[in-house]
Amino acid sequence: xxxxxxxxxxxxxxxxxxxxxxxxxxxxxxxxxxxxxxxxxxxxxxxxxxxxxxxxxxxxxxxxxxxxxxxxxxxxxxxxxxxxxxxxxxxxxxxxxxxxxxxxxxxxxxxxxxxxxxxxxxxxxxxxxxxxxxxxxxxxxxxxxxxxxxxxxxxxxxxxxxxxxxxxxxxxxxxxxxxxxxxxxxxxxxxxxxxxxxxxxxxxxxxxxxxxxxxxxxxxxxxxxxxxxxxxxxxxxxxxxxxxxxxxxxxxxxxxxxxxxxxxxxxxxxxxxxxxxxxxxxxxxxxxxxxxxxxxxxxxxxxxxxxxxxxxxxxxxxxxxxxxxxxxxxxxxxxxxxxxxxxxxxxxxxxxxxxxxxxxxxxxxxxxxxxxxxxxxxxxxxxxxxxxxxxxxxxxxxxxxxxxxxxxxxxxxxxxxxxxxxxxxxxxxxxxxxxxxxxxxxxxxxxxxxxxxxxxxxxxxxxxxxxxxxxxxxxxxxxxxxxxxxxxxxxxxxxxxxxxxxxxxxxxxxxxxxxxxxxxxxxxxxxxxxxxxxxxxxxxxxxxxxxxxxxxxxxxxxxxxxxxxxxxxxxxxxxxxxxxxxxxxxxxxxxxxxxxxxxxxxxxxxxxxxxxxxxxxxxxxxxxxxxxxxxxxxxxxxxxxxxxxxxxxxxxxxxxxxxxxxxxxxxxxxxxxxxxxxxxxxxxxxxxxxxxxxxxxxxxxxxxxxxxxxxxxxxxxxxxxxxxxxxxxxxxxxxxxxxxxxxxxxxxxxxxxxxxxxxxxxxxxxxxxxxxxxxxxxxxxxxxxxxxxxxx
Numbered sequence: 001x002x003x004x005x006x007x008x009x010x011x012x013x014x015x016x017x018x019x020x021x022x023x024x025x026x027x028x029x030x031x032x033x034x035x036x037x038x039x040x041x042x043x044x045x046x047x048x049x050x051x052x053x054x055x056x057x058x059x060x061x062x063x064x065x066x067x068x069x070x071x072x073x074x075x076x077x078x079x080x081x082x083x084x085x086x087x088x089x090x091x092x093x094x095x096x097x098x099x100x101x102x103x104x105x106x107x108x109x110x111x112x113x114x115x116x117x118x119x120x121x122x123x124x125x126x127x128x129x130x131x132x133x134x135x136x137x138x139x140x141x142x143x144x145x146x147x148x149x150x151x152x153x154x155x156x157x158x159x160x161x162x163x164x165x166x167x168x169x170x171x172x173x174x175x176x177x178x179x180x181x182x183x184x185x186x187x188x189x190x191x192x193x194x195x196x197x198x199x200x201x202x203x204x205x206x207x208x209x210x211x212x213x214x215x216x217x218x219x220x221x222x223x224x225x226x227x228x229x230x231x232x233x234x235x236x237x238x239x240x241x242x243x244x245x246x247x248x249x250x251x252x253x254x255x256x257x258x259x260x261x262x263x264x265x266x267x268x269x270x271x272x273x274x275x276x277x278x279x280x281x282x283x284x285x286x287x288x289x290x291x292x293x294x295x296x297x298x299x300x301x302x303x304x305x306x307x308x309x310x311x312x313x314x315x316x317x318x319x320x321x322x323x324x325x326x327x328x329x330x331x332x333x334x335x336x337x338x339x340x341x342x343x344x345x346x347x348x349x350x351x352x353x354x355x356x357x358x359x360x361x362x363x364x365x366x367x368x369x370x371x372x373x374x375x376x377x378x379x380x381x382x383x384x385x386x387x388x389x390x391x392x393x394x395x396x397x398x399x400x401x402x403x404x405x406x407x408x409x410x411x412x413x414x415x416x417x418x419x420x421x422x423x424x425x426x427x428x429x430x431x432x433x434x435x436x437x438x439x440x441x442x443x444x445x446x447x448x449x450x451x452x453x454x455x456x457x458x459x460x461x462x463x464x465x466x467x468x469x470x471x472x473x474x475x476x477x478x479x480x481x482x483x484x485x486x487x488x489x490x491x492x493x494x495x496x497x498x499x500x501x502x503x504x505x506x507x508x509x510x511x512x513x514x515x516x517x518x519x520x521x522x523x524x525x526x527x528x529x530x531x532x533x534x535x536x537x538x539x540x541x542x543x544x545x546x547x548x549x550x551x552x553x554x555x556x557x558x559x560x561x562x563x564x565x566x567x568x569x570x571x572x573x574x575x576x577x578x579x580x581x582x583x584x585x586x587x588x589x590x591x592x593x594x595x596x597x598x599x600x601x602x603x604x605x606x607x608x609x610x611x612x613x614x615x616x617x618x619x620x621x622x623x624x625x626x627x628x629x630x631x632x633x634x635x636x637x638x639x640x641x642x643x644x645x646x647x648x649x650x651x652x653x654x655x656x657x658x659x660x661x662x663x664x665x666x667x668x669x670x671x672x673x674x675x676x677x678x679x680x681x682x683x684x685x686x687x688x689x690x691x692x693x694x695x696x697x698x699x700x701x702x703x704x705x706x707x708x709x710x711x712x713x714x715x716x717x718x719x720x721x722x723x724x725x726x727x728x729x730x731x732x733x734x735x736x737x738x739x740x741x742x743x744x745x746x747x748x749x750x751x752x753x754x755x756x757x758x759x760x761x762x763x764x765x766x767x768x769x770x771x772x773x774x775x776x777x778x779x780x781x782x783x784x785x786x787x788x789x790x791x792x
Contacts, residue, residue: 074098
């Protein structure tokens with residue numbers, strides 16, 4: 001932006017005296033000279049070369065050979081820098097040039113408003129979204145009375161994508177059109193653009209997991225007929241895929257793998273840009289996942305983008321270069337970032353007229369709206385560039401025609417004053433908080449400089465009524481349970497609703513958890529990690545323990561398998577899903593399970609020697625218990641035979657299992673007690689004398705369950721030794737009394753399940769801390785209800 005290269009060198013030398021040589025600026029200067037030489041050699045033009053050549057013609061051409069207007073009115077904000085100034089100086093020698101500033105031009109448009117006569121309305125809302133909703137609301141109210149008012153109203157917004165998105169969203173909700181529907185930020189967020197780039201990105205980045213998942217979720221691409229899309233995504237996560245086409249082969253992903261193979265044939269390998277262009281446009285034109293309108297938009301956009309890229313490659317002599325897809329995709333993405341958004345096919349006859357905050361008025365208005373104006377707007381920040389920093393420009397501006405921070409501030413102030421010259425009413429829609437949660441500074445200093453009366457204060461509005469409910473805390477639900485109809489797909493056994501024992505366990509923990517886990521069958525869909533998922537870890541340990549017990553010497557507490565051998569057998573049978581495919585990570589995860597098995601073997605040996613029990617059954621038998629209108633069924637992990645009766649054990653891979661009194665008195669976590677009650681009807685020859693949780697952890701705790709007094713102690717024949725304060729040590733009731741209580745709890749919970757009662761009310765609040773469904777029942781935002789007359 002200099003009149004000539006000599007001027008650039010002078011300015012550089014001036015700064016060199018003050019600060020020393022700047023090697024970066026010298027490199028940029030050499031690059032600039034090379035760029036200009038390339039333009040001239042190829043007969044190409046950019047704005048700077050065009051102005052420089054026009055200036056030379058004005059200076060050197062014969063006056064009689066150049067036809068110029070007699071007068072030129074120039075609308076400008078601020079003084080021009082040296083290159084532009086020289087052009088206007090040469091033109092001024094041949095024609096009359098009158099420079100009009102924004103305020104002068106506004107006066108010609110009919111602007112006559114004085115600061116003291118301007119009506120100011122200043123509203124301060126909670127956030128930018130609230131201010132945008134307020135504006136849309138005003139437009140809708142006024143449009144019903146007099147639509148012509150908005151033809152004489154200008155809306156100034158900062159050049160920030162967040163503000164434009166908020167305003168556009170608020171207008172679209174009410175069906176309010178924009179006078180110019182083009183959005184300069186469209187190519188940053190348009191989903192059609194993202195979808196059109198997906199096949200290229202897949203081939204370029206070796207089929208990264210998240211990109212493939214995005215394609216499957218967004219378009220159902222590669223989904224197997226009859227298989228839900230979510231199941232395809234789960235399978236990708238369970239396999240621990242990171243990238244690589246071969247990772248998607250086989251199983252339920254076979255259809256997806258076939259579609260990805262088609263993409264690989266079209267876009268994979270080393271290709272020329274022209275070949276990749278043809279493949280991409282052909283894929284867009286023939287893809288069945290697109291609607292006709294979206295397909296036309298995408299083909300038009302990418303035809304222009306590829307044409308521009310190929311034209312540049314032809315000029316650079318690189319059009320015949322064959323490169324991997326990633327090379328061309330990076331350049332295509334850069335090209336799209338620099339493109340203007342495509343024009344809208346239809347333009348409304350009237351609508352909201354938006355202007356950038358830095359624009360000066362070019363037509364008359366009566367009302368002005370300032371939406372989300374930045375408080376620091378008049379500080380003139382942003383003058384620095386590749387040539388000079390803001391500080392360097394401040395130094396040079398005192399001696400040369402260099403644009404500085406003060407110059408930018410003056411330009412912005414002039415533009416706003418021109419709008420105020422035209423408008424008789426100014427409405428400021430301010431916000432107290434940014435879109436990202438940061439508090440905004442006050443607008444008062446800026447507005448005072450624009451002419452706001454000194455005694456004026458903003459009208460504080462808070463949140464817009466549309467958003468007010470979202471700020472309210474969620475309070476506990478009332479005692480009245482809500483009801484859902486019986487799910488039509490639920491299994492039926494002997495004419496009665498069948499409820500699996502796991503569902504009863506969830507339901508007796510929290511009814512809403514039973515709804516989410518067992519009726520809706522929801523679970524967290526987490527990407528593969530370096531650690532084994534909790535459920536996979538539990539399955540592996542469960543199977544390894546089963547192998548240890550199956551190979552134990554009959555009638556003895558001695559194991560014939562080592563922990564490593566048992567884990568190897570389990571590893572072959574239970575697929576380690578949901579963990580990243582990496583041998584080293586898998587081996588680390590595997591080694592972490594061995595201490596758990598060592599601890600189990602030590603505890604199991606101690607238990608077998610003291611209790612004199614034998615393993616009667618592993619994984620069975622299938623148990624069921626019939627009630628009046630439902631049946632509960634399940635499969636116990638393990639049943640041991642004691643000389644006095646049956647003892648039921650359940651394996652858990654986590655700690656914090658329920659205690660006996662919680663299960664008996666509160667009806668909490670009823671899966672294990674159900675096994676005891678149902679077993680009595682299958683094997684009635686002996687009573688059930690207790691149930692116990694076996695934690696497959698490094699501690700290997702076994703102190704939780706329903707453990708009756710007659711079989712607690714350190715003597716031979718006792719099942720376990722407990723401390724006197726243990727709530728799993730049942731001293732005040734017999735097994736028959738305890739199982740009768742369990743029967744009542746099961747009947748109550750089963751009837752509620754069949755009736756569809758799913759109130760979000762857990763038995764113990766501690767269970768909410770790690771519950772995956774906390775967002776569904778709003779527990780995260782719940783607060784305690786205030787006592788009558790007190791505070792929350």
